[in-house]
Amino acid sequence: MRGSLSDVQVIFGEEFRREVSRIAYRVMTLLVPALLILGLVTVPVLQGVTAGGGGPAGPALLGYVDPSGVLEPVRNTPGLVPFGDLQAGVNALAADEISELFHVPGDYIETGRVDWYRHEGGLFTTLDLGQRFSDILALAVVADRVPPEIAERVEMPADYEIQEIDSEGQLIEDPRTAAQEVGGFLVPFIFAILLMISIFTSSGRLLQSVADEKENRMIEMLVTSVSPFSMMTGKVLALGAAGLVQITVWVLSALLIGPRIMDQIPGAGDLAIGPGLLVVIIAFFLAGYFLFAVIMAGLGTATASAREASQISAIVTMPAVVPIWLSAIIFESPDGTLARVLTFIPLTAPTTVMLRISAGEPSFTDIAIGFVVTMAAGVALLWVAARVFRAGLLLYGQRMSLRLVWRAMRQAG
Amino acid sequence: MPTALEVHALNKRFGDRTVVDDVTFSVDRGEVFGLLGPNGSGKTTTIRMALDIVRPDSGSVVLLGGAATRQVIRRVGYLPEERGLLRKVKVLNILRYLGRLKGMSSAEATERGAELLHRVGLYEHRDKRVETLSRGMTQLVQFCASLIHEPELIILDEPFSGLDPLNVQLMKEIVRDQQERGATVIFSTHIMSDVEELCERVVLIADGRLLLFGNLNEIRRGRGANGVRVHAGNVPPGLDGKTRYTGRDGVFEFPLEDSVTPESVLQGYLDAGIAIERFELMLPSLNEIFIEEVSRARQP
Numbered sequence: 001m002r003g004s005l006s007d008v009q010v011i012f013g014e015e016f017r018r019e020v021s022r023i024a025y026r027v028m029t030l031l032v033p034a035l036l037i038l039g040l041v042t043v044p045v046l047q048g049v050t051a052g053g054g055g056p057a058g059p060a061l062l063g064y065v066d067p068s069g070v071l072e073p074v075r076n077t078p079g080l081v082p083f084g085d086l087q088a089g090v091n092a093l094a095a096d097e098i099s100e101l102f103h104v105p106g107d108y109i110e111t112g113r114v115d116w117y118r119h120e121g122g123l124f125t126t127l128d129l130g131q132r133f134s135d136i137l138a139l140a141v142v143a144d145r146v147p148p149e150i151a152e153r154v155e156m157p158a159d160y161e162i163q164e165i166d167s168e169g170q171l172i173e174d175p176r177t178a179a180q181e182v183g184g185f186l187v188p189f190i191f192a193i194l195l196m197i198s199i200f201t202s203s204g205r206l207l208q209s210v211a212d213e214k215e216n217r218m219i220e221m222l223v224t225s226v227s228p229f230s231m232m233t234g235k236v237l238a239l240g241a242a243g244l245v246q247i248t249v250w251v252l253s254a255l256l257i258g259p260r261i262m263d264q265i266p267g268a269g270d271l272a273i274g275p276g277l278l279v280v281i282i283a284f285f286l287a288g289y290f291l292f293a294v295i296m297a298g299l300g301t302a303t304a305s306a307r308e309a310s311q312i313s314a315i316v317t318m319p320a321v322v323p324i325w326l327s328a329i330i331f332e333s334p335d336g337t338l339a340r341v342l343t344f345i346p347l348t349a350p351t352t353v354m355l356r357i358s359a360g361e362p363s364f365t366d367i368a369i370g371f372v373v374t375m376a377a378g379v380a381l382l383w384v385a386a387r388v389f390r391a392g393l394l395l396y397g398q399r400m401s402l403r404l405v406w407r408a409m410r411q412a413g
Numbered sequence: 414m415p416t417a418l419e420v421h422a423l424n425k426r427f428g429d430r431t432v433v434d435d436v437t438f439s440v441d442r443g444e445v446f447g448l449l450g451p452n453g454s455g456k457t458t459t460i461r462m463a464l465d466i467v468r469p470d471s472g473s474v475v476l477l478g479g480a481a482t483r484q485v486i487r488r489v490g491y492l493p494e495e496r497g498l499l500r501k502v503k504v505l506n507i508l509r510y511l512g513r514l515k516g517m518s519s520a521e522a523t524e525r526g527a528e529l530l531h532r533v534g535l536y537e538h539r540d541k542r543v544e545t546l547s548r549g550m551t552q553l554v555q556f557c558a559s560l561i562h563e564p565e566l567i568i569l570d571e572p573f574s575g576l577d578p579l580n581v582q583l584m585k586e587i588v589r590d591q592q593e594r595g596a597t598v599i600f601s602t603h604i605m606s607d608v609e610e611l612c613e614r615v616v617l618i619a620d621g622r623l624l625l626f627g628n629l630n631e632i633r634r635g636r637g638a639n640g641v642r643v644h645a646g647n648v649p650p651g652l653d654g655k656t657r658y659t660g661r662d663g664v665f666e667f668p669l670e671d672s673v674t675p676e677s678v679l680q681g682y683l684d685a686g687i688a689i690e691r692f693e694l695m696l697p698s699l700n701e702i703f704i705e706e707v708s709r710a711r712q713p
Contacts (some may be wrong), residue, residue, distance in 0.1 A: 006516075007514065010510075010513045010514055011514070014510050014513075018501075018502070213499065213500065218497055218498055218499055220461075220466060220491075220493040220495055221491060221493060221511065221555070221558065221559075222514065223466055224464050224466065224486050224487075224489065224491045225486075225487060225511065225514035225515050226483070226484055226514055249644075
């Protein structure tokens with residue numbers, strides 16, 4: 001006769017096969033790579049559309065009419081197109097030969113007034129062009145009146161070089177660029193969301209699977225073949241493995257396709273996912289899934305129907321969303337009391353750790369404690385859930401009262 | 414005689430309600446045994462306690478000669494009263510899965526599953542999802558699942574409910590096949606004609622208490638005759654008005670009462686000079702015993 005390990009293997013194989021052959025699972029798994037591929041295809045197209053605004057394709061040309069003569073010193077600036085009179089400039093704008101047209105009247109020095117002609121509806125795409133013309137004007141005004149080096153400072157008053165210090169006041173060598181900062185924030189943040197989705201999907205599937213078997217009256221046949229504990233372990237492992245496959249596909253596709261998308265966006269950061277982050281993502285997926293899975297399995301047997309179980313599960317999963325609600329505070333102070341407390345509470349730990357990694361560099365100790373409390377809570381709840389499972393699985397169409405749960409826990413095995 | 418199941422002084426309460434009250438009986442190996450009782454009498458709870466699905470409050474169970482451990486329970490085939498299969502799974506796949514959970518290899522379970530589907534006439538449906546089958550067909554598939562690992566003990570809880578007469582007949586034939594193979598079959602029911610047809614021994618439970626236990630024929634004989642059935646051309650003049658309508662020409666039944674005894678009926682025929690083709694004592698039917706026992710047990 002086989003041992004319970006073989007039982008777990010049989011249940012694992014069956015549940016895993018059943019889960020990965022579900023259309024919804026396949027669609028969900030392939031959704032992230034599909035969206036990334038879509039991004040890869042559409043980003044260059046969108047780049048073309050946004051760069052051009054409502055004007056001509058290619059680099060933006062700024063037309064001007066200059067009765068004031070102020071722009072004379074900078075007339076050879078690339079991208080500037082002078083026009084002798086306003087009508088000629090307007091015609092060129094209408095014909096999309098230039099992106100914008102600026103009219104600098106004779107009393108400009110006294111009034112500062114400049115007339116800006118542009119295509120209708122182009123406000124958001126051409127504001128930066130207005131700024132560019134403004135910079136050129138600033139340079140033009142002082143060009144002949146101050147030494148060249150001063151003129152250069154007027155053109156570019158500050159070339160920022162950011163110096164970062166650590167918590168002890170020491171200068172950090174080779175600090176990240178702003179673009180890298182965005183990438184460093186975005187990657188863990190996206191993964192915090194994906195992690196949450198995957199945990200909820202996988203553990204929700206477990207709840208569905210248990211509730212289905214209960215609702216389909218099949219559980220009674222199953223428990224005469226295998227122990228409730230083997231059955232639950234097989235299910236938890238199978239659906240966890242299916243979730244892990246899913247998140248692995250997501251991570252791999254992000255690793256392969258993400259950088260290519262970022263290459264398409266000038267100035268965008270590097271979306272590389274470091275090995276440390278990968279380990280944290282996988283570890284917290286496993287711990288988070290394990291914890292929520294055992295809760296869901298317990299709920300699946302303790303409630304009357306699959307529908308009711310999913311309603312109650314929404315309440316249980318709410319704590320995992322709390323850190324997202326409080327993300328503004330966590331981002332503001334990633335090592336603050338609130339962020340740390342949420343890291344040490346099992347149900348909120350997985351999401352909080354991801355958010356804290358997005359916003360800063362939480363200490364290894366905090367991450368380790370978060371992982372341990374989540375796993376420990378999972379093990380403790382597994383003990384409870386296996387007992388509730390046994391007591392609850394035969395209560396067809398009945399709700400399980402807290403009294404029954406308590407009694408089930410007291411009755412060993 | 415080695416036993417397939419022994420339950421001793423089983424008790425179970427759910428809340429304030431006693432569901433099984435001091436029930437003791439045993440089932441011999443190789444017999445077809447009837448577990449009888451009205452709805453809600455505690456039959457299913459007794460079975461669940463025998464299979465360690467529900468723990469008794471007190472009492473003991475000996476299953477296939479030992480404690481009801483997981484390994485021993487695996488040698489039992491069980492068709493629960495609460496029936497159903499995963500709806501999205503294909504018929505042969507679910508049989509293979511359940512077979513593997515009983516310790517069979519995948520190939521064995523597939524082969525045996527296909528064999529059983531042939532036997533119940535559902536082989537053509539092997540690749541269909543369970544949800545496409547009718548309720549009766551699903552029940553047959555689940556019946557196959559309970560037999561897939563050739564169990565030593567087969568427990569069928571209300572196996573014929575919801576089935577058409579043809580499928581009932583088919584299941585009865587398979588039950589007899591299983592007995593010939595050497596398996597013990599316990600089936601719980603409240604349909605007495607099925608029991609009379611299949612079982613040698615029975616236990617009757619009502620409101621959780623054991624009312625009768627033993628050999629079916631002995632129980633009936635123990636009750637004594639309750640009438641006389643005579644196959645003859647007519648009714649003697651002295652016994653006119655004492656007959657019960659049977660609906661069959663030339664068959665007359667005389668319920669026994671103080672003035673009507675088997676001897677007086679026979680004497681009446683002899684005196685009247687009417688030829689008798691057949692003369693038999695009528696034993697009470699199981700149905701009558703069932704109604705009488707349960708009614709008596711429920712009297713305040």
